[in-house]
Amino acid sequence: xxxxxxxxxxxxxxxxxxxxxxxxxxxxxxxxxxxxxxxxxxxxxxxxxxxxxxxxxxxxxxxxxxxxxxxxxxxxxxxxxxxxxxxxxxxxxxxxxxxxxxxxxxxxxxxxxxxxxxxxxxxxxxxx
Numbered sequence: 001x002x003x004x005x006x007x008x009x010x011x012x013x014x015x016x017x018x019x020x021x022x023x024x025x026x027x028x029x030x031x032x033x034x035x036x037x038x039x040x041x042x043x044x045x046x047x048x049x050x051x052x053x054x055x056x057x058x059x060x061x062x063x064x065x066x067x068x069x070x071x072x073x074x075x076x077x078x079x080x081x082x083x084x085x086x087x088x089x090x091x092x093x094x095x096x097x098x099x100x101x102x103x104x105x106x107x108x109x110x111x112x113x114x115x116x117x118x119x120x121x122x123x124x125x126x127x128x
Contacts, residue, residue: 004081004082005079005080005081006078006079006080006081006082006100007077007078007079008032008034008054008077008078008079008100009034009075009076009077009078009108010032010033010034010035010054010075010076010078011032011033011073011074011075011076012030012031012032012033012070012071012072012073012074012075012076013030013031013032013033013053013072014030014031014072015030015070015071015072016028016029016030016058016063016066016067016070017029017030018063018066018067025059025060026059026060026063026064026067027057027058027059027063028056028057028058028059028062028063028066028067028070029055029056029057029058030056030058030066030070031053031054031055031056032053032054032056032076032078032100033051033052033053033054034051034052034054035049035050035051035052036049036050036051036052037049054078054100055097055098055099055100056078056080056099056100056102057099057100057101057102058102058105059101062102062105065105066105069107070105070107073109074107074108074109075108075109076105076106076107076108076109077104077105077106077108078100078102078104078105079102079103079104079105080100080101080102080103080104081100081101081103082098082099082100082101083098083099083100083101084096084097084098084099085097085098085099
């Protein structure tokens with residue numbers, strides 16, 4: 001048995017980039033920042049704050065909700081799975097891109113509180 005599950009709570013780094021594909025299926029891409037607070041060890045060593053940036057991909061209804069309600073700086077909850085893609089750049093160097101394929105999104109910011117919790121139905125998802 002294996003599990004591929006990611007849960008993130010963070011702040012949106014920029015407004016979602018939403019595209020509409022064939023059959024008017026929407027896909028949204030955005031970045032989410034999660035930050036670990038700075039702290040001091042017992043021996044006095046200070047560990048600085050650390051921010052991690054996550055590439056989030058939303059499909060269908062979740063992408064539509066993101067297009068309407070999600071903005072830079074908003075705090076959101078994302079639940080999904082992790083996927084890493086491999087490609088070669090223009091110089092022939094192998095590159096990797098790790099993405100979170102969102103299955104559930106919940107708005108946590110006060111301005112997003114008016115929008116309902118969004119969850120993609122289990123029967124739909126990424127068209128691949």
